[in-house]
Amino acid sequence: xxxxxxITKCIGCEGCTVACKRYNxxxxxxxxxxxxxxxxxxxxxxxxTVIQKFHGEKNDKLxxxxxxxxxxxEPACASACFSKAIQKDEKTGAVVYYPDLCVGCRYCLVxxxxxxxxxxxxxxxxxxxxxxxxxxxxxxxxxxxCVSACTTGALMSGDRDELLKKAHEIINxxxxxxxHIYGExxxxxxxxxxxxxxxxxxLGFKDVSNVPVTSYxxxxxxxxxxxxxxxxxxxxGIAFYNYRVDKNRKSHDDDDQDKEG
Amino acid sequence: MSNKMSRRKFLKVVAGSGVLGFGVMASGCKGKxxxxxxxxxxxxxxxxxxxxxxxxxxxxSATNPSIERDDEKxxxxxxxxxxxxxVMGVYGNYPLPLKQEIACVGCxxxxxxxxxxxxxxxxxxxxxxxxLDDDTKHVVVQTAPATKVSLGEEFGMPQGTSxxxxxxxxxxxxxxxxxxxxxxxxxxxxxEEASEFVQRLTKxxxxxxxLTSCCPGWVKYCEYFYPELMHNLSTCKSPxxxxxxxxxSFYAEKMGINPSNIVNVSIMPCTAKKFEVxxxxxxxxxxxxxxxxxxxxxxxxxxxHKGIDLNTVAEAEYDSVLGESTGAGRIxxxxxxxxxxxxxxxxxxxTGSNPPADLLDWKPVRGMQSVKEAxxxxxxxxxxxxxxxxxxxxxxxxxxxxxxAGSSKWQFIEFMACPGGCIGGGGQPKSMxxxxxxxxxxxxxxxxxxxxxxxxxxxxxxxxxIYKDFFGKPLSEKAEKYLxxxxxxxxxxxxx
Ligand code: SF4
Ligand code: SF4
Ligand code: SF4
Ligand code: SF4
Ligand code: SF4
Numbered sequence: 001x002x003x004x005x006x007i008t009k010c011i012g013c014e015g016c017t018v019a020c021k022r023y024n025x026x027x028x029x030x031x032x033x034x035x036x037x038x039x040x041x042x043x044x045x046x047x048x049t050v051i052q053k054f055h056g057e058k059n060d061k062l063x064x065x066x067x068x069x070x071x072x073x074e075p076a077c078a079s080a081c082f083s084k085a086i087q088k089d090e091k092t093g094a095v096v097y098y099p100d101l102c103v104g105c106r107y108c109l110v111x112x113x114x115x116x117x118x119x120x121x122x123x124x125x126x127x128x129x130x131x132x133x134x135x136x137x138x139x140x141x142x143x144x145x146c147v148s149a150c151t152t153g154a155l156m157s158g159d160r161d162e163l164l165k166k167a168h169e170i171i172n173x174x175x176x177x178x179x180h181i182y183g184e185x186x187x188x189x190x191x192x193x194x195x196x197x198x199x200x201x202x203l204g205f206k207d208v209s210n211v212p213v214t215s216y217x218x219x220x221x222x223x224x225x226x227x228x229x230x231x232x233x234x235x236x237g238i239a240f241y242n243y244r245v246d247k248n249r250k251s252h253d254d255d256d257q258d259k260e261g
Numbered sequence: 262m263s264n265k266m267s268r269r270k271f272l273k274v275v276a277g278s279g280v281l282g283f284g285v286m287a288s289g290c291k292g293k294x295x296x297x298x299x300x301x302x303x304x305x306x307x308x309x310x311x312x313x314x315x316x317x318x319x320x321x322s323a324t325n326p327s328i329e330r331d332d333e334k335x336x337x338x339x340x341x342x343x344x345x346x347x348v349m350g351v352y353g354n355y356p357l358p359l360k361q362e363i364a365c366v367g368c369x370x371x372x373x374x375x376x377x378x379x380x381x382x383x384x385x386x387x388x389x390x391x392x393l394d395d396d397t398k399h400v401v402v403q404t405a406p407a408t409k410v411s412l413g414e415e416f417g418m419p420q421g422t423s424x425x426x427x428x429x430x431x432x433x434x435x436x437x438x439x440x441x442x443x444x445x446x447x448x449x450x451x452x453e454e455a456s457e458f459v460q461r462l463t464k465x466x467x468x469x470x471x472l473t474s475c476c477p478g479w480v481k482y483c484e485y486f487y488p489e490l491m492h493n494l495s496t497c498k499s500p501x502x503x504x505x506x507x508x509x510s511f512y513a514e515k516m517g518i519n520p521s522n523i524v525n526v527s528i529m530p531c532t533a534k535k536f537e538v539x540x541x542x543x544x545x546x547x548x549x550x551x552x553x554x555x556x557x558x559x560x561x562x563x564x565x566h567k568g569i570d571l572n573t574v575a576e577a578e579y580d581s582v583l584g585e586s587t588g589a590g591r592i593x594x595x596x597x598x599x600x601x602x603x604x605x606x607x608x609x610x611x612t613g614s615n616p617p618a619d620l621l622d623w624k625p626v627r628g629m630q631s632v633k634e635a636x637x638x639x640x641x642x643x644x645x646x647x648x649x650x651x652x653x654x655x656x657x658x659x660x661x662x663x664x665x666a667g668s669s670k671w672q673f674i675e676f677m678a679c680p681g682g683c684i685g686g687g688g689q690p691k692s693m694x695x696x697x698x699x700x701x702x703x704x705x706x707x708x709x710x711x712x713x714x715x716x717x718x719x720x721x722x723x724x725x726x727i728y729k730d731f732f733g734k735p736l737s738e739k740a741e742k743y744l745x746x747x748x749x750x751x752x753x754x755x756x757x
Contacts, residue, residue, distance in 0.1 A: 008358035013320035018332050025299030028333035048296070062359045087291065100292030132296045149337050151317030152357065176358075197358060 001092050001138050002160035003147055004167055005066055007196040007203065008176070009154035012051055012064035016146035016155065020049045020068075023134060023145035033118075040204075043067060045120040045129040049146055058202040065203050066146070066155070068131035069116045070183055070190035071095045074212030077130075080111030085128070093160065093191045094133035102128060113187050113208050133191065160191060167195050188212030315339040319352055319371055320363045326539055327367030327383060327532040327687075334379035341371035341380060348374075348680060349478075350654035354486070361754040364485055366653065368478040368678045369532030369556075369687015373695065382532045382688055385553040386563050392524040392553070393436045400524045401512075402437040403504050403583075404428055406444050407530040407594030407683035408557045410705040414690040414698070415561035416571040421701030423709060428528070428560075430577035431569050439512075442579040443527065444586030446504035447593040447602070448718035449727070450475060453744055454497045454599075455606035455718075456735035458673060462642055468493055470669040473599050475499040477537035478678030482653050484751040487660055496745040498550070500593065501527050501534060502543050504583060505550030506743040511731045512583060525551045528560050530594070530686030533678065542747045556688025585723040588710035595703045596651040596682035597626035597633060600675040604637045604647070605717045611641045621716055627707070629681060629699070631655040634671070646670055651677040651685075 021028055027046045034042040040052040049068035055061070075095045078086040085102035088095050097117075108117045108128060120126040134144035138157075142148065147155040156163065164184060171177040176197040183190040186208050194200070201207060316339040321330050345352035351364050372380045392400050404425070413422035425442075432440045454473070461468045474480050474495040483490055498506065505527070509520040527534065531554075537543070538551040555563065564571065578584070589605055592598030601623050608616040625635035626649045633649040648671040650656050656676050663669045679685045684702040685695070692698040715721060732740045 011320045011357070011359060011363060012322075013318050014332070015318045015337055018318075018335050018337060021299070021332075022337070023299045024296035062361055062363075084291075096294045098291045098293070099295045127295060129295065132294055134297065135294055136297045149317060151339070151342060 001094070001133070001157060002071075002163050002191040002193060003133075003144065004156045004158075004163040005192065005194045006154050006156070006170070007063055007065055007194060007198070009152045010051070010064040010066065011152055011154075012053060012062075013151075014051050015149040015151070016066060017047070017049050017051055019145040019149035020131070021046070023137070024048060024132070033121075043116060043118055043130075045118045045122075045127075048129060048131040052204060054198070054203050059198050061198060063196075063198055063203060065194075065205075067204075068146075068192070069095060069133070070114060070186070070192040071131075071133050072187055072190045072212070074188035074214040076111040076113060076187070076213035077108035077117055079214040080107040081105075082107070086117075089135055089139075092133065092135050092138045094135040094138060096132055096135045097128055097130060099127045111213065113213055114206060160193075163193060167193055170195060185210040188214070315343060317342050319345045319365075321365070321380070322363050325365055325367070325383070326536045327365070328369060328372060328380055329383050330380045332379070334377045336377050336379075338376060340374040340376055344370040344374040346654075348652055348654055349482075349678065350657040351482070354657070355755040356757070360756065364755050366478040366481040366485070366678060367533035367536040367687075368653070370679060372532060372687050373685075373689070373691060382556050382559065383535060384559060384562075385526075385535070385555055386559050386566070389524075389526055389553050389555060389563065390566070392526070397522060398524045399438050399516075399518050399522055400436070400526060401439045401441065401508050402432050402526045402528065403441045403443045403446070403501065403508075404432070404528040405501065405530055405594065405683065406447065406591045406598075406706065406709075407686060407689070407702070408528050408560070410594070410684065410702045410709075411530065411557050411689050411698075412528075412560060413571060414692065415558065418572070419701075420692065420698045421705040423705050424571060425709075426576035426578065427571050427574055429579050431564050431571055431574045432528075433577050434569050434574055435564060435567050437526070439580045440577070441504060441508070441583040442586050442590075443500050443504055444590035444593070445579075445583050445721070445723060446500035446507070447590035448587055448721045448724050449503050449507070449744070450497050450500045450593075451589055451599075451602045451606050451718035452724060452728070452735045453503075453740060454495050455603045455610055457495055457497065458603060459607055459610050459642070460736070462645070462672065469672050470663075471495060471673045473603075473673075473675045475593070475599060476533070476677045476679075476683075477531070477540075478533035479653065479656065479676040480748065481533070481536065481751070482656065482678065483676075484749055485755055486657070486752070488750040488752040490660070491748045491750065494748060496747070498543060498744055498746050499534075499537065500590075501529065501554075502537065502550040502746075503744050505538075506543075506545055507583065507727070507731075509548060509550065510545070510743055511727065515582070520548060524553070526553045526555060527551055528557065529554050530557050530683045530689045531679075532556060532687040534688075540746075540749075542749060545743055556686075557690055558688060561690070582723060582727075585721055586713075587718055587721050588713035588716040589718045590721070591709045591713065592706055594683045595627070595706045596629070596677050597623075597649045597675065598682065598706070599677075600626050600635075600647055600649050600673065602718060603673070604639075604645075606719050607642075607645075608637070608639050609717060609719050611639050615717055615720075622711075626675075627703075629703075632659055645672050647673045647675075649675045651682055652680045653678050 030046040032041040033044040041050050052065050054063045083101050083103050086097050117128050117130040143157040147157045167181045182194040182200050319341045348370050392398050409425035413424040429440045458471045461471050472493045505525045513520040534554045589602035605616050626633050635647045637645045650659050681699040685699045
């Protein structure tokens with residue numbers, strides 16, 4: 001499943017961002033972590049998607065751009081994750097994060113060419129956070145929450161090949177559009193595709209290579225799961241050791257502390 | 262959970278997750294993906310590509326001077342889109358991609374329709390409280406006619422209770438230095454506008470049809486969508502701004518106050534007024550006529566903050582020089598009111614005598630019908646065809662009709678953005694039965710008119726004296742300077 005974003009149709013209502021927060025139960029009150037010089041808010045652990053405004057210096061037309069994970073066909077984040085906490089779901093195409101598998105190494109944050117995954121720095125048991133393409137909705141046949149909230153036709157979901165065909169049709173029939181579908185080939189292609197009448201570089205899009213990042217990392221990372229398993233065993237060993245020490249000392253302070261929680 | 266944790270417990274947890282992680286990985290089970298544990302309402306289920314149901318929401322720019330939204334309260338119900346599109350004819354009525362701005366006329370009908378209270382006016386309450394606390398400032402307040410028949414609802418009074426005098430008393434108790442009546446300025450507007458209309462009828466025929474301009478929502482709509490009709494708009498400022506300009510000139514002079522120390526506050530049923538006060542075209546000698554606008558709802562908040570209960574507060578009269586009003590000024594708050602008031606005075610200007618009884622109780626222009634038509638027989642001028650329109654989607658249909666026909670069968674058209682006129686404004690108290698509330702408020706307004714000692718603007722003694730002492734006569738040079746304005750073509754902000 002893929003989503004086509006037609007930037008020329010977006011009115012900046014941010015209904016999509018509200019739908020995302022509602023569906024994923026994100027915190028509305030959290031202050032943005034990163035406000036850029038141009039006033040635009042960046043993604044963070046409570047903002048899996050944001051609308052960024054572009055109007056001024058480079059671009060005299062008022063444009064809004066929805067930003068979220070692009071759900072790469074060859075996701076660098078997933079290949080960087082040795083504990084398989086990020087996986088490409090073959091059925092829906094969504095690049096999904098499984099918190100139970102995450103060890104908190106944050107390699108995915110570094111690996112993503114678009115700096116999409118964010119970390120819950122304020123949580124006691126932090127998770128990585130990023131758009132999940134509403135994988136559970138999508139596997140039921142629903143559109144992603146954000147797509148379903150868009151009333152202007154700026155967001156369309158469907159089969160990737162069909163959306164690509166549609167995107168090409170739109171570009172060919174309307175000379176205002178730039179002849180480029182962002183996401184068609186970028187780092188090997190993505191499920192989220194963008195078309196626009198303003199050059200992508202003026203709208204904050206990164207100029208990335210068409211070669212998937214994963215082609216560099218695969219060979220190295222294939223060895224990582226073994227390492228991870230050793231690490232888990234090591235930690236378990238420590239825990240067992242502690243447990244023994246504990247038992248021997250017959251102290252109750254630990255239980256008291258536990259009850260505070 | 263407390264934020265403290267023993268080292269041991271930490272290790273247990275880490276080790277636990279290590280074992281779990283290993284186990285999970287080894288078994289090939291992934292656990293639950295993150296996200297998806299919130300709630301979206303049912304219209305967002307099912308294959309979601311628009312159009313399906315009423316949903317989505319209007320765009321509100323961060324710089325919108327009239328309204329703002331609290332995302333946490335928004336349930337994406339789509340009611341604001343319904344108001345903006347189907348009642349106000351704004352949303353969806355201009356092409357995408359956007360050009361320079363998101364169209365909003367500031368009417369606040371989305372505020373009225375938003376069921377969760379997510380959209381509100383941009384509050385000026387704090388600023389007004391600060392001005393009241395500032396001893397160097399002379400804070401003047403004026404109250405619009407439609408607020409006098411609605412403020413009571415915020416204090417539990419029945420719909421349609423007239424609370425003008427109580428409001429004046431409450432404002433004095435709240436510490437405003439003078440309390441003036443926008444109805445006085447409505448009479449002033451009628452003097453100017455009726456004179457202008459008679460002049461257009463007889464001399465400047467290319468400016469017919471005469472379109473009223475006291476509603477800032479409608480004016481902005483005209484500038485956005487019908488710039489070719491801008492020269493038909495009455496050049497009169499709205500009553501609010503006429504009074505503001507008069508306070509900072511005539512009143513300041515009379516009282517010996519430096520106009521820059523005056524803070525002009527208005528109590529309005531309207532959110533578009535918050536946009537209007539910032540319009541550069543209204544400035545006189547680089548100075549804004551008005552400083553802050555409180556909606557009826559905001560005034561209730563301010564009074565409650567100060568511990569003033571409208572039910573028990575002592576009644577007071579409006580302050581003199583800018584406080585007398587006639588029945589004509591009071592009916593401005595209802596759809597058709599401006600027309601009826603203007604016709605009364607136009608009749609007088611043309612004939613030298615007051616209109617007959619049927620023009621003082623002019624049924625055809627009253628009521629909630631979306632477009633009302635009437636003919637006024639004015640001796641010497643002839644039959645004047647009049648239309649009264651409220652709700653901007655109705656305005657769109659009416660104006661498109663004129664465009665197609667190539668000419669207007671009406672010489673005078675009144676436009677009010679909000680359904681019912683200002684009594685149904687976007688700053689008014691909300692109620693469970695908005696239709697009934699509007700009906701009751703309209704009844705109350707016409708009761709104030711019939712109960713008034715004077716029914717026509719030109720009979721207002723304070724109006725007569727202000728022309729004698731300051732403006733000279735309607736449309737004089739001085740009147741043009743303070744009481745008239747120009748408009749801005751906003752068409753290319755939305756269209757190619
Ligand atoms: S955009 Fe970044 S986070 Fe999303 S799938 Fe691609 S690499 Fe992973
Ligand atoms: S697809 Fe789902 S998770 Fe991703 S931005 Fe849209 S609503 Fe949020
Ligand atoms: S819901 Fe649609 S129109 Fe509104 S901001 Fe999101 S993408 Fe743009
Ligand atoms: S204030 Fe009026 S014009 Fe503006 S968004 Fe609301 S309904 Fe639309
Ligand atoms: S009416 Fe209010 S709650 Fe409904 S979509 Fe609009 S802003 Fe959100």
